[in-house]
Amino acid sequence: MTMLKEKVTSNFSHIFEDDLINEIVNVGILKKVKENDLLLDIGQKFDMIPLVLSGAIKISREDENGDELSLYFLEQGDTCNITFGSGLNCEQSKVRGIAERDSEILFIPLEKLEEWLITFKSWRSFVINSYNIRLSEMLEAIDTLAFMKMDQRLYKHLKDKVKVMNSVILNTTHEQIAQDLNTSRVVISRLLKQLENEKKIKLFRNKIEVFYS
DNA sequence: ACATTAAGTGATT
DNA sequence: AATCACTTAATGT
Numbered sequence: 001m002t003m004l005k006e007k008v009t010s011n012f013s014h015i016f017e018d019d020l021i022n023e024i025v026n027v028g029i030l031k032k033v034k035e036n037d038l039l040l041d042i043g044q045k046f047d048m049i050p051l052v053l054s055g056a057i058k059i060s061r062e063d064e065n066g067d068e069l070s071l072y073f074l075e076q077g078d079t080c081n082i083t084f085g086s087g088l089n090c091e092q093s094k095v096r097g098i099a100e101r102d103s104e105i106l107f108i109p110l111e112k113l114e115e116w117l118i119t120f121k122s123w124r125s126f127v128i129n130s131y132n133i134r135l136s137e138m139l140e141a142i143d144t145l146a147f148m149k150m151d152q153r154l155y156k157h158l159k160d161k162v163k164v165m166n167s168v169i170l171n172t173t174h175e176q177i178a179q180d181l182n183t184s185r186v187v188i189s190r191l192l193k194q195l196e197n198e199k200k201i202k203l204f205r206n207k208i209e210v211f212y213s
Numbered sequence: 214a215c216a217t218t219a220a221g222t223g224a225t226t
Numbered sequence: 227a228a229t230c231a232c233t234t235a236a237t238g239t
Contacts, residue, residue: 184229186230187227187228
């Protein structure tokens, strides 16, 4: 068994039949990306869909001024449906995808996706299901934006990152966090200090330790 | 030693 | 919660 097939199998054998896994392995193009690599930018056209085999991808939006806002993460076993929908209609991407950590992505050509929708029941279920998951994540993002104050948003963001990175040590700067939450560095610095005083985190230069319980 | 970048803080809106 | 206008600390060259 090839290494790629093992990876696909270990991620998807529960949901996909063997034939489909073979197809995926045959047509998929494996890409290893490093942390902070740009996978897909806003406005960019694309003819492939990413299947995340390992690591995590940050999906974000941007306004006219170039201010960013991160929406959610794609993790192991996830695929990006926004990409999916726009892709079939030959649209441009409305979101940006940046590797949050070193990741392995399997790119699948768009034609195959359509084909599989008809030929594989498990693929159909997977696509519908992942639409559902993505919608939930979007709702969560909206709730966070609409109902949470910045201090709560920040703490949530830190906890999300800990989960995604699988580490309580976050190598990031106040500036980067500010960009993710679409606010200013000064605000983040103050709120982080507050969290440190509450013994929820410990601050270092370029590094934050989150005390997770 | 100097420049650059990250982080801390009071005052103001 | 955002902005200004600094200061201080850490790091790179």
